[in-house]
Amino acid sequence: MRGGSPDHMPDELPHLWQKPSSQVLLGSLQTLRVEPPVWGIKPPREEILREQEKQQANTPREIITFLSSIIKSSLAWIEDDDEKESIWEEASRRLAERCGRTALGEITRQWPFEDPAYGNFTLAIREPPMNGDSLGLKTWGSSYILAQLLHTFSSGPLSHLLSGDNGPPPPILELGSGTGLLGLAAACIWQATVILTDLPDILPNLAHNAQLNQQTLLSRSGTAEAAALTWGGTTPDTVDPRFTQGNRYELIIVADPLYDDNHPLLLASTISTQLALTPTARLLLMVPLRDTITKGLLHHLRTELSRLSVPLACTDEKVVSGQDGDWGDYGDDDEEKRVGFWWGFFKRDVA
Numbered sequence: 001m002r003g004g005s006p007d008h009m010p011d012e013l014p015h016l017w018q019k020p021s022s023q024v025l026l027g028s029l030q031t032l033r034v035e036p037p038v039w040g041i042k043p044p045r046e047e048i049l050r051e052q053e054k055q056q057a058n059t060p061r062e063i064i065t066f067l068s069s070i071i072k073s074s075l076a077w078i079e080d081d082d083e084k085e086s087i088w089e090e091a092s093r094r095l096a097e098r099c100g101r102t103a104l105g106e107i108t109r110q111w112p113f114e115d116p117a118y119g120n121f122t123l124a125i126r127e128p129p130m131n132g133d134s135l136g137l138k139t140w141g142s143s144y145i146l147a148q149l150l151h152t153f154s155s156g157p158l159s160h161l162l163s164g165d166n167g168p169p170p171p172i173l174e175l176g177s178g179t180g181l182l183g184l185a186a187a188c189i190w191q192a193t194v195i196l197t198d199l200p201d202i203l204p205n206l207a208h209n210a211q212l213n214q215q216t217l218l219s220r221s222g223t224a225e226a227a228a229l230t231w232g233g234t235t236p237d238t239v240d241p242r243f244t245q246g247n248r249y250e251l252i253i254v255a256d257p258l259y260d261d262n263h264p265l266l267l268a269s270t271i272s273t274q275l276a277l278t279p280t281a282r283l284l285l286m287v288p289l290r291d292t293i294t295k296g297l298l299h300h301l302r303t304e305l306s307r308l309s310v311p312l313a314c315t316d317e318k319v320v321s322g323q324d325g326d327w328g329d330y331g332d333d334d335e336e337k338r339v340g341f342w343w344g345f346f347k348r349d350v351a
């Protein structure tokens with residue numbers, strides 16, 4: 001027996017030789033749940049596990065042995081096949097929660113926003129099971145870090161668009177939205193309409209997340225829609241027809257878009273075709289300075305933006321420190337990786 005007073009001590013895990021009922025097994029498996037971490041106010045996952053272990057009557061080794069024994073057992077004394085399936089499924093999930101992010105499959109995390117400037121709200125963001133290729137199915141540090149800075153911009157570099165003095169906020173275009181955290185936060189904080197865009201494959205989850213947060217959006221006078229916009233795409237399945245007219249958006253936002261050599265050119269060209277040709281139009285960009293490769297890609301993008309037929313020039317920029325990845329993104333399952341995040345505003349070089 002470990003930790004806590006006997007009054008609060010949860011029951012010992014059942015032994016399979018005692019042929020526990022499916023209710024008893026499922027009940028024990030529920031007590032072993034590890035909730036996904038939340039960034040910002042979160043304790044690291046290692047700490048969550050440590051805290052939960054303190055509450056448990058069993059050691060981590062005993063828990064793993066218990067879970068493995070369920071998965072290996074035929075559960076022959078339980079007659080109902082559906083009940084057996086549920087028990088195996090729950091046991092596998094409890095094991096996966098104790099492994100890395102990839103093992104966990106689909107998760108929905110809560111992302112809190114708390115600031116006196118706009119009050120409190122929480123966004124729920126679903127991340128489907130990770131596969132190596134689909135970076136847009138994961139939420140990246142940039143989107144949360146930039147989302148938490150948004151309210152400071154509405155009285156600063158974006159006051160001419162968002163202060164309300166010149167009417168309601170214009171529709172905002174987000175490029176490479178991924179799971180949609182940044183764009184949904186922008187809709188809530190700026191009380192604006194945001195068009196979340198990404199590759200066609202990423203769209204179903206993006207649309208799901210927009211729908212999942214409908215109530216929050218509604219209560220904060222924001223709206224969000226998801227549409228395909230592939231940088232460099234030319235066909236209707238890769239670029240939604242609403243984008244064919246071009247140069248309609250007074251504000252474009254982008255977080256962590258660069259990881260391939262061709263991204264700077266493709267992204268600059270998409271920004272060029274979508275950003276309004278007005279002196280008031282702005283591009284807001286965040287790039288994590290992870291390594292020499294991302295720094296090089298950012299340099300390349302800035303060069304491409306300065307070479308457009310109507311060039312874009314940087315008006316404000318800063319580097320802030322923050323957490324880039326979590327949950328095994330860097331090999332060590334619980335490592336918290338802090339890097340510098342560069343943000344910049346760009347405007348058209350027009351009178």
Ligand SMILES: C[S@@+](CC[C@H](N)C(=O)[O-])C[C@H]1O[C@@H](n2cnc3c(N)ncnc32)[C@H](O)[C@@H]1O
Binds near residue numbers: 177178180182197232
């Ligand atoms: C590193 S993720 C960042 C996602 C999100 N902005 C965030 O910070 O969580 C890069 C995003 O760019 C998208 N992307 C990559 N190439 C793209 C392209 N050619 N057209 C549109 N989106 C693209 C990916 O699908 C992915 O969602």
